[in-house]
Amino acid sequence: MAQAKGYAAQSATASLAPFNFERRALRADDVAIEIDYCGVCHSDIHTAENDWGGSRYPVVPGHEIIGHVTAVGSGVSRFKVGDIVGVGCMVDSCKHCQACNDGLEQYCLNGFVGTYNGVDKVDGTITLGGYSDSIVVHERFVLTIPEALDPSAAAPILCAGITTYSPLKHFGVKAGDKVGVLGMGGLGHMGVKFAKAMGAEVTIFTRSESKVAEAKKQGADHVVISTDPEQMAAVAGTFNYLLDTIPVQHDLNPYLTCLKYDGVHILVGLIEPLEPAVHTANLVMKRRVIAGSLIGGIPETQEVLDFCAEHGISCDVEMLAMQDINEAYQRMKKGDVKYRFVIDMASLKR
Ligand code: NDP
Ligand code: ZN
Ligand code: ZN
Structure with a gap:
């Protein structure tokens, strides 16, 4: 000892x-x-x-x-x-x-x-x-x-690194894909770097206006202020993947609608229970997937x-x-x- x-x-x-x-x-x-x-x-x-x-x-x-x-x-x-x-x-x-x-x-x-x-x-x-x-x-x-x-x-x-690298790789992010990273914290900033290194076009979804300039420096191609409904509506139906690092309960529905058909919303935060309810139409009508990933x-x-x-x-x-x-x-x-x-x-x- x-x-x-x-x-x-x-x-x-x-x-x-x-x-x-x-x-x-x-x-x-x-x-x-x-x-x-x-x-x-x-x-x-x-x-x-x-x-x-x-x-x-x-x-x-x-x-x-x-x-x-x-x-x-x-x-x-x-x-x-x-x-x-x-x-x-x-x-x-x-x-x-x-x-x-x-x-x-x-x-x-x-x-x-x-x-x-x-x-x-x-x-x-x-x-x-x-x-x-x-x-x-x-x-x-x-x-x-x-x-x-x-x-x-x-x-x-x-x-933070392995938790974001692993799902991006597992779900097959490749050059030209559109990837959104939700939450610009420890995990999020690594997710941006890996998605960029894999050749994706990367958008950061953040609540923080103050992070916009920084986000671009990190290599993000675009930034969406997630609390602004107009900015959210402007990107509806466009993403192949969303990597969700938000550590608290939040409504998945506005994010799901940002996914293209066959898009995957990857959760890494444990935010039990998942509330408010996910509208099944947000999944069914576009064959979208909600997934989770552990380190x-x-x-x-x-x-x-x-x-x-x-x-x-x-x-x-x-x-x-x-x-x-x-x-x-x-x-x-x-x-x-x-x-x-x-x-x-x-x-x-x-
Ligand atoms: P951080 O605190 O570093 O970052 C989280 C980011 O989420 C914040 O910077 C913020 O970004 C955003 N955020 C925070 N609060 C809110 C809110 N109320 N509403 C919307 N967005 C919010 O956390 P980590 O990156 O260290 O961890 C993220 C989550 O991932 C945690 O729940 C953690 O437990 C989990 N985790 C999961 C692992 C796994 O294996 N699945 C492994 C490691 C961690 P912004 O200011 O840009 O909005
Ligand atoms: Zn951790
Ligand atoms: Zn074992």
Whole structure:
């Protein structure tokens, strides 16, 4: 066991505060990592505040982890001390079902183990995430960070990146397609970059006039202010795909009508229940599809890291001291971050 320092929420209403705990002793297949950077995902907020139910306190959030290897177990072959590595949203799965064999660990038939708020398959303890100075992870769930990537800016690729890359690829976005990205936050800004790299014509749907100029700088071809009915009506029936990253309940109907026939509305936010009701005519009359997608498997997460290195794609980050995390949550809830907070873990040593 090794002592770890981090930040935890002790209840749904408590602010995050310093928290000392222990990381497990290395198992044969484990990699011990000193964490250098951790991105701040909206799922961290949902879990800390128990938006989805089922949060187990204390919650130490954080699943966009970049660090360096400090020790490896006796059976580890892929990593050595000093390697720059990443850990995303999963730290384990059954590793033998069809989904795991297909490299789709996120859909493990026996359930994956989340990086935080998961239950360790070996000792039953609750997993604690990356808002901390160290973590111990099975080597299968450790990613190699390509040298060409700036480690701090690479952190968000491990969740925001893979979560947007995976569905765009799975649903077959190709050159010339029209893709709309709903919500210009951590996920949304990565979705724009990937859709552009795949050759699509990309439109950002945002509530925020202030993001229009920025959105174009991000590479978006067009911007639609989603609260303006005239702008929404002007793009009716034109999109092949909509990638919906909005983290709160919202009416899907105005967006569905923006899809062409056979268009696909891809949800990545968990916004139960889906209200107001979807009008079936918005689906039936144009053979439209509503789909969902969860992060991406480990091989695909490595693929997107390599894709980013190859295409010169990086995340736009605002560095944060661990001590400022509660203020960062408030700003994220207002959509006030361009576009991902990344915690510099050196701040924990202050
Ligand atoms: P962010 O907070 O970074 O961004 C969300 C964006 O949505 C905001 O920037 C804002 O964009 C828009 N938005 C926020 N509130 C509203 C609102 N009330 N109405 C309309 N639009 C709004 O969140 P993330 O990108 O980190 O996460 C997005 C969602 O994806 C979360 O629910 C998260 O849990 C989920 N998620 C899902 C994963 C999966 O595997 N399926 C993985 C990771 C996250 P703007 O200002 O442009 O309108
Ligand atoms: Zn996330
Ligand atoms: Zn499995």
